[in-house]
Structures are given as C-alpha cells and as structure tokens.
Amino acid sequence: MDTETHLGQLSAILEFAGQKNVDVHILPFGAGTLTAAFSAFSAFSFDSESEIEAVAMDDVMNSSVIESRRDLDSYSSSYDMMLASSLTPEESMKLVRRKLESLGKGEK
Known part of the structure; x- marks a missing residue:
C-alpha cells in the first residue's frame, strides 16, 4: 500500500x-491468536443501546446477514472478547x- x-x-x-x-x-497485533479464532464480521446496533442486532459477513463467494437471536449471541460473545482485548x-x-x-x- x-x-x-x-x-x-x-x-x-x-x-x-x-x-x-x-x-x-x-485490536492490536499483541492480541495474538485471539484474532485468528474469528472470521471477519461487522456488527450492527441500530438503537442507542449497544446490543448487536445484526451481523454481516462477506467471503469470496457471497455475503450474508444474520439476525437470529441465537446466532447473534455467539457473535456477541466473540465481539465482547475482541473488545476486551482492544484499545x-x-x-x-x-x-x-x-x-x-x-x-x-x-x-x-
């Protein structure tokens, strides 16, 4: 670049x-293997609260949006772990x- x-x-x-x-x-490089455990995703919250309401992911073949509460809970946990390791x-x-x-x- x-x-x-x-x-x-x-x-x-x-x-x-x-x-x-x-x-x-x-999320600094010093977070180590934490970053390797997750695929890239974007989390969205549409209210003033920080609860994740949708997750978007892209890969080589397609894009997907997840809105199921059960599935969002997994991404919310991943997000919380990354956030705890972030600046x-x-x-x-x-x-x-x-x-x-x-x-x-x-x-x-």
Whole structure:
C-alpha cells in the first residue's frame, strides 16, 4: 500500500471516530491468536443501546446477514472478547494520530 492511500485511510478513521454514534477500538497485533479464532464480521446496533442486532459477513463467494437471536449471541460473545482485548477509543485515536504523524514524516 502506498503512503498516500494509508494516510487517507487513517484520516478517514479519525473523521468517522468524531461522530457521536461511532466508537473505534483497534485490536492490536499483541492480541495474538485471539484474532485468528474469528472470521471477519461487522456488527450492527441500530438503537442507542449497544446490543448487536445484526451481523454481516462477506467471503469470496457471497455475503450474508444474520439476525437470529441465537446466532447473534455467539457473535456477541466473540465481539465482547475482541473488545476486551482492544484499545479504548482514546488509545485507538492516539495510535492512529501517531501513525499519521510518522507516515507524514516519511517513516514506515
């Protein structure tokens, strides 16, 4: 990935994180094998409460949305484990700003 693209992506994260309905939590590489135990998914909550109401997943062949409470409970548990290992929103934004600063100075 070129530096300009990376800078744009990091800037977009900062912009979205400034919205009232968005929390950004970075899961650091130091979380280790925890990240390997789960497939990528997006969790959605449509109310002010943080209860997961839908999960979306994409793979090479298709996309799927899960809304069954029983299935969502599994994803909710996975999400909770990842969240517990993640940086806080404040720590996450500090990390993004540090990376932006280092990339802006030409460091990699």
